[in-house]
Amino acid sequence: MNLAETPNTENSHNPFLTLNYEPALESLGDDYYDAVIAANFPQHILRWRNDAILPNLGLDPLAVTDKDFITAFGQFQGRKPLLALRYHGYQFGTYNPDLGDGRGFLYGQVRAKDGNLYDFGTKGSGKTPYSRGGDGMLTLKGGMREVLAAEALHRLGVRTSRCLTMIETGLSLWRGDEPSPTRSSVMVRVNSSHIRFGTFERLHYLQRPDLTQKLLDHVIEYYYPHLIAEKNQYVLFYAELVKRVAELVAQWMAAGFCHGVLNTDNMSITGESFDYGPYAFIPTYDPYFTSAYFDYYKRYCYSHQASICQLNLELLQEPLKAIIDKAEMESALRKFNSYYQAEYHLLMWKKLGFAQLELPVGNELLNVTIQFLQDSQVGYHEFFWEIARTFTIKWREEPGLVLKGSHIIPTSETANIFENWCELYHKTLNYFEVEQMDIIAQTLLTHNPQTTLLRPMIESVWEPIAQEDNWQPFNDLLKTIQCQ
Numbered sequence: 282m283n284l285a286e287t288p289n290t291e292n293s294h295n296p297f298l299t300l301n302y303e304p305a306l307e308s309l310g311d312d313y314y315d316a317v318i319a320a321n322f323p324q325h326i327l328r329w330r331n332d333a334i335l336p337n338l339g340l341d342p343l344a345v346t347d348k349d350f351i352t353a354f355g356q357f358q359g360r361k362p363l364l365a366l367r368y369h370g371y372q373f374g375t376y377n378p379d380l381g382d383g384r385g386f387l388y389g390q391v392r393a394k395d396g397n398l399y400d401f402g403t404k405g406s407g408k409t410p411y412s413r414g415g416d417g418m419l420t421l422k423g424g425m426r427e428v429l430a431a432e433a434l435h436r437l438g439v440r441t442s443r444c445l446t447m448i449e450t451g452l453s454l455w456r457g458d459e460p461s462p463t464r465s466s467v468m469v470r471v472n473s474s475h476i477r478f479g480t481f482e483r484l485h486y487l488q489r490p491d492l493t494q495k496l497l498d499h500v501i502e503y504y505y506p507h508l509i510a511e512k513n514q515y516v517l518f519y520a521e522l523v524k525r526v527a528e529l530v531a532q533w534m535a536a537g538f539c540h541g542v543l544n545t546d547n548m549s550i551t552g553e554s555f556d557y558g559p560y561a562f563i564p565t566y567d568p569y570f571t572s573a574y575f576d577y578y579k580r581y582c583y584s585h586q587a588s589i590c591q592l593n594l595e596l597l598q599e600p601l602k603a604i605i606d607k608a609e610m611e612s613a614l615r616k617f618n619s620y621y622q623a624e625y626h627l628l629m630w631k632k633l634g635f636a637q638l639e640l641p642v643g644n645e646l647l648n649v650t651i652q653f654l655q656d657s658q659v660g661y662h663e664f665f666w667e668i669a670r671t672f673t674i675k676w677r678e679e680p681g682l683v684l685k686g687s688h689i690i691p692t693s694e695t696a697n698i699f700e701n702w703c704e705l706y707h708k709t710l711n712y713f714e715v716e717q718m719d720i721i722a723q724t725l726l727t728h729n730p731q732t733t734l735l736r737p738m739i740e741s742v743w744e745p746i747a748q749e750d751n752w753q754p755f756n757d758l759l760k761t762i763q764c765q
């Protein structure tokens with residue numbers, strides 16, 4: 282794409298400009314995107330580089346300079362156009378045919394060491410034919426919130442995009458939801474794909490089954506290659522997507538994460554989580570916790586995420602029915618709930634320290650855990666961290682010792698359910714041998730990191746940036762998230 286054509290010798294040493302980009306989506310032809318020139322910016326300050334993901338991209342972090350990031354992802358002058366992808370989508374239940382990349386571009390696609398193809402997608406790099414009234418820009422705070430979300434979710438085992446870099450770009454932006462003027466950034470995210478449910482919805486809207494067929498073949502070739510040889514590869518693709526999405530939602534739920542804007546343009550065709558705008562980690566277990574302030578009817582609240590994603594998969598049947606038998610898709614979608622439940626149980630048991638549990642006891646433990654979390658409104662993440670922090674082998678001997686010395690202290694209203702929980706946890710530990718207690722302790726620590734990305738935490742690193750341009754707390758937090 283743009284990169285190979287960058288002329289001067291300085292850039293010929295820039296590893297991002299000499300990467301072997303694969304024009305996979307570009308090769309589909311221009312029915313799927315518009316070529317657009319990215320914006321020029323008055324300033325370029327590197328604010329984040331994700332060295333942790335460079336090795337998989339075939340890059341040695343020590344060989345990549347800060348300037349390499351800035352030149353590649355912040356300075357677009359004289360470069361070939363990037364691709365603004367075309368898509369539509371159901372937004373809060375209403376079909377919107379005026380979408381598309383409005384402030385982001387597909388920068389390039391790279392075959393990584395793990396064998397998978399990844400997109401570099403910019404966000405905040407300028408206007409496109411789909412910007413509508415928008416300025417094509419991303420606020421610095423929005424960029425840093427997405428960087429943090431992706432790293433935190435990755436640490437929690439969620440199948441997520443990650444951010445490669447964030448560059449401050451020196452513009453003053455006006456936003457209704459941030460004190461304005463506010464600072465600007467370009468953020469680059471690495472996704473398994475930027476093809477969305479809405480990419481197919483647009484083709485259906487345009488009544489182009491030929492383009493749907495071509496795109497579906499492309500998706501299978503690049504993202505479901507194990508299905509190519511299958512006779513019924515199309516329905517198998519849909520069935521696998523159902524499973525991936527169900528498992529993704531279970532990962533969000535166990536992580537205590539509310540995505541916030543589950544429109545079909547934010548649903549990836551690979552079942553990966555991406556696009557973190559008004560997301561939040563839940564402070565306490567509240568099924569109706571809603572992270573987007575503009576989601577007045579709580580459509581995308583924490584506990585609706587499974588049913589909404591199931592609905593989005595159902596909506597995807599409309600464009601796909603040109604190629605895949607509808608009844609077979611309906612039958613595949615009926616498995617959504619069992620996939621979701623199985624994964625959710627597994628992940629919650631791990632948060633409780635158990636790699637696997639027998640169903641009756643496992644279900645009972647999970648039910649009582651959720652009931653206690655909901656009734657007590659103790660911190661969701663704090664509860665699991667306190668189990669991990671205070672766990673001792675003595676809990677196996679005496680139920681009264683469970684969570685002794687922790688910060689989880691029940692009120693008179695929740696004393697009974699808390700006691701039930703302690704009894705049950707003690708009983709569950711006794712299904713295991715003494716020798717297995719170390720593994721349980723380790724499982725607890727692996728699945729319950731101490732630092733969680735609650736909103737006050739994000740604000741506490743943003744304030745020093747906003748007040749005195751102090752990036753230390755932000756960098757420290759990222760280091761903690763990545764290493765804990």
Ligand code: AMP
Nearest residue numbers: 380381382383384412415416417418558
């Ligand atoms: P999002 O809510 O971030 O998923 O964005 C929904 C749609 O609005 C996408 O098509 C975006 O590209 C577009 N969009 C959001 N913010 C802006 C902006 N500041 N300028 C142009 N387009 C935008």
Ligand code: MG
Nearest residue numbers: 542546547556
């Ligand atoms: Mg989006």
